[in-house]
Amino acid sequence: MRRSGLYLSLLVMFFTVELYAQCGVERWSIKTGTDSGASSISLSTWTSNTIYNFYQSARPATIPTNSRVAPRETTQYSVSGTLTTYKRETDSDYHLVIQDGSGRTMIVEIPSVNCVGSGSPWGSRISNARAQFDAHLTATSSFKTTSWPVTVRGIGFWDFLHGQTGVAPNGIEVHPVLNITFNTATPQSIDGAQTMDVTVPAKSYPPDMVEDDDGGRVHVYRGGEALGDVDFHGGSVMEHPRLRVVFAGDQWTAAARQAVIDAVRGIDVDARFQSLSRYGVATWGMPVDAPQRESHRMVAAVIGGARATNDLDVQRLLATAVESGRIQHVDENVLTIVALDPTMSPAVGATNDWSSYHSLFHPTELAMPYVVLRGGLSEDVLRESLYASIARAIINPAGDGWY
Helix, strand or coil: CCCCCCCCCCCEEEEECCCCCCCCCCCCCHCCCCCHHHHCCCCCCCCCHHHHHHHCCCCCCCCCCCCCCCCHHCCCCEEEEEEEEEEECCCCCCCEECCCCCCCCEEEEEEHHHCCCCCCCCHCCCCHHHHHHHCCCCCCCEEEEEEEEEEEEEEEEEEEEEECCCCCCCCCCEEEEEEEECCCCCCCCEEECCCEEECCCCCCCCCEEEEECCCEEEEECCCCCCCCCCCCCCCCCCCCCCCEEEECCCCCCCHHHHHHHHHHHHHHCCCCHHHHHHHHCCCCCECCCCCCCCCCCCCEEEEEEEEEEEEEHHHHHHHHHHHHHHCCCCCCCCEEEEEECEEEEEEEECCCCCCCCEEECCCCCCCEEEECCCCCCCHHHHHHHHHHHHHHHHHHCCCCCCC
């Protein structure tokens, strides 16, 4: 993420967006077959493959948003392994992890048919795959473990790496699964103990790392030291960051908006900000552009009498704004700050005890790192929360952990 200059661009926006039923956002047309290339994939034939061979696939240099990367994403595969872990994600996918005899794992996913557009040629097969799974196991919002030999058939898919449980090192998946066969009548036993439908404790992460809504991880800030005691991960850094602010919701006062703007403007004058230079971040000469406004507003849906949103809704808001041209997403060095109005009741995954968090997704081929700020914070907490998540996002844009 290199650029020749360092500056802070403050862009204030208001958007109208409807909060949908919970389906995914990132590369969703490819995952569900509503892209223009899905109908050309033959479903009458398939290629047998192994997890080992999937591991040998070279990851594409770029992954397009609404088109397929041949040959992996234009081929139906059959692959066998042991189903070890499964969960129903917030985006309604069944997230399944299969493993080979050498311990290699990869993710295979079954979308909800309710999240598959009517234009997909795969709708009936996805529905059947869900029914096949449901006849044997019950996926819930918590990970469960089993040891059941399966054979899955479906389309290859390149996912972005964001700390998913069981992900292949190169991000290759089968998504969507169009058929799943359980190869024995009952799960295999481990040391004589049957392992069907056993809920397992949540994976052990640092306290400020939580599972998000689509199988990955998100770095949340609840208070305390902004950078905490985590170690620098040694990966991508936003060396020349810019900041963009989006106000989400229609319950903003002028004073509340100004408090956010003032806190953002104060980031580069915070003495701690200079410490980011040790990670290669340029921390000098960051002017602030005059704020801009648009007339559009985002109105959150009212669910059960309370405003509600989660990380998928945030991604959908940003993706809609990019698609409509209201956000010009042409520079991956721009860090977008989404400030939620005080009436929203936000969650990321199963967690809502945070003041801010940061993550990254791809509304286009270009990555969009972003920070989400809870509304209704006191001025001191607001400033500290913004600094913490902005600083963390700059030195770990993906938000997937530094350990």
